[in-house]
Amino acid sequence: MALFGARTPLDLLRDYRKRLVTTVSPDDQMVLRFDDAAMARIGEKSWQDQYFRVGEAALRAIVRAMILAEKTELASILDLPCGHGRVLRMLRAAFPAARIAACDLDRGGVEFCARTFGAVPVHSEIEPAAIPLAEPFDLVWCGSLLTHLDARRYAAFVDWFIDRLAPEGLLVFTNHGRWSLDYHRTYPYIDEDRFQAIAAEVAEHGFGYRDYPHQPEYGISIALPSWVMRLVERRRDATLLGYHERGWGHHQDVVVVWKKPIDVPPGLDRPRPAIYRGHHEKFAPGAVTG
Ligand SMILES: C[S@@+](CC[C@H](N)C(=O)[O-])C[C@H]1O[C@@H](n2cnc3c(N)ncnc32)[C@H](O)[C@@H]1O
Numbered sequence: 001m002a003l004f005g006a007r008t009p010l011d012l013l014r015d016y017r018k019r020l021v022t023t024v025s026p027d028d029q030m031v032l033r034f035d036d037a038a039m040a041r042i043g044e045k046s047w048q049d050q051y052f053r054v055g056e057a058a059l060r061a062i063v064r065a066m067i068l069a070e071k072t073e074l075a076s077i078l079d080l081p082c083g084h085g086r087v088l089r090m091l092r093a094a095f096p097a098a099r100i101a102a103c104d105l106d107r108g109g110v111e112f113c114a115r116t117f118g119a120v121p122v123h124s125e126i127e128p129a130a131i132p133l134a135e136p137f138d139l140v141w142c143g144s145l146l147t148h149l150d151a152r153r154y155a156a157f158v159d160w161f162i163d164r165l166a167p168e169g170l171l172v173f174t175n176h177g178r179w180s181l182d183y184h185r186t187y188p189y190i191d192e193d194r195f196q197a198i199a200a201e202v203a204e205h206g207f208g209y210r211d212y213p214h215q216p217e218y219g220i221s222i223a224l225p226s227w228v229m230r231l232v233e234r235r236r237d238a239t240l241l242g243y244h245e246r247g248w249g250h251h252q253d254v255v256v257v258w259k260k261p262i263d264v265p266p267g268l269d270r271p272r273p274a275i276y277r278g279h280h281e282k283f284a285p286g287a288v289t290g
Pocket residue numbers: 030080081082083084085086087103104105106109124125126127142143144145
């Protein structure tokens with residue numbers, strides 16, 4: 001019997017291109033505006049090649065998360081931060097019927113995503129607690145936001161995202177991990193003094209952060225997998241499903257969190273075939289009723 005029925009999450013990677021909207025906003029900050037020499041140094045052919053490849057790499061990470069959770073459909077999706085839709089366009093093409101909320105501080109980006117990809121526009125706030133969103137989502141995708149935040153706001157966003165998940169919903173977020181300590185040498189994230197300060201904090205605490213010059217509370221963070229794991233471990237209402245180093249296009253790490261309590265014996269949170277009941281009675285005495 002096929003685990004996923006006729007259509008598997010992997011089919012999404014083949015099918016999405018038929019529906020992909022390729023209009024790119026002139027204001028999109030994720031378009032690489034480098035000269036040829038700089039492009040060659042980072043091994044890129046063209047901005048279009050890089051832009052769409054990174055977008056698809058996010059979809060691949062999400063499909064891998066769906067496979068881990070044995071999910072075939074996503075009816076509601078939050079993309080925060082959506083920017084000008086580098087990834088949101090992929091989500092729209094892969095999940096044409098989904099309700100997709102596009103959320104960012106960049107109002108132009110939010111409006112572009114609403115207009116171009118039929119997303120629900122949501123204007124964000126600096127602090128997650130102030131973001132006007134209460135409804136639950138089957139998927140929260142957060143690409144390249146926590147990579148710019150200090151430890152306090154990083155943790156606040158992870159908690160807020162988990163709180164926004166529907167039961168068995170997926171949070172997929174990205175992190176500057178071990179590879180970022182090397183990647184900076186080819187494509188500097190920030191000036192060298194600040195980078196050295198970040199690297200020293202990572203060596204001591206597993207997490208380092210500095211503001212960009214003249215941008216208070218927005219900069220570059222790098223976190224070791226063990227630091228991120230400790231953050232997720234605080235949440236007993238969630239299960240850590242995956243940590244994939246360099247899982248977003250061989251660059252940022254991808255973390256997958258499932259909104260499923262860690263302490264529920266298998267089968268107790270969903271209708272169970274009677275055949276398994278003996279197992280539960282044996283391993284979780286008193287926990288099985290009905
Ligand atoms: C590096 S870009 C990534 C954009 C998009 N995820 C992508 O991959 O194309 C970071 C984005 O985070 C947004 N941002 C920063 N702080 C935010 C916040 N508190 N809420 C929502 N978006 C935020 C910025 O406006 C910017 O669009």
